[in-house]
Amino acid sequence: MPEHTTLGELAKTVRSKNAGTDRITFDIIFADQATYDHVRASQAVTRSTVGELFGVPDDRITDFVEFDPAFAIKFTLKRLAPSGGPGERDVFGCQQYPPLLSVPVPTPAGSPQPA
Template sequence: MATRKLTELASVIRSKNSGPYELTLDVIFKDKAAYDAVCRSQVINKSTIANLYGISEEEVIGIIEFAPANAIKATIVRPYPSGALGERDVYGAQQHAPLLNLEVSLD
């Protein structure tokens, strides 16, 4: 079974605030074939996101596959509220890094 890095299949991997207490992780794929392959693999799930971010599955608020945009969105609880003491990324724009090495098994 072949594997590819998520970075090879996606044109955009980003993170951003989803309010002061949540982060959204967006993966937008290069084409429908790549999107469909990742959806079939089910690699982007609550367990994977929880493991990558060192959080519990309960802190993964939701994962949405959005076919019209060839995109998958995951929303998680922020470890610190945006702008709180000790918080280092007020915009949530630097939190996508754990997704960059994610391997996808292709059938």
Template structure:
């Protein structure tokens, strides 16, 4: 396994208006992009808990021509609100850096209790 931060060329977050944040994950080549997308590790269900966002509110787009994954979601507080701790939205990507991406040829793991594939 490798961390997303090791595979991506760039991971950034920023404001997309006063009510929305956006995250861009850009990869150095098509092979790495395709591997990460195929792994199923970067999905709304996976990133929502890391970012403290309901996965149902995350809009995600895989954009192959740019070897990029982009997603947007509502901010907890609007930009400039007294409780907003990140006025530019530039720190929100941090929990994604350590997201584990399975190796391309990794075997599915079995749970000891049920023997089920996960």
């Protein structure tokens, strides 16, 4: 049995999108409370791990929220260039989430693996 699974296997939705002209917001949404609680407890996705994963300093992370009612982890990054500005490569911010898909999440002992 693998020692971990990935965030992409556990999350129902992983997405990124514009949050105004100067920010991109990310949503990681889980289908149920148990999976959400497991990922939170694993510390696989924290403000610190987001900074490392995307190679950004903490001051570019404007928000990091664990939103219990939606079983979601949400965070927002400041863009280096405004949406649609010179040198900016993703006007809608919708192509920034893929690094999240391969984040390893430890598998609890005795847990069934995702199908």
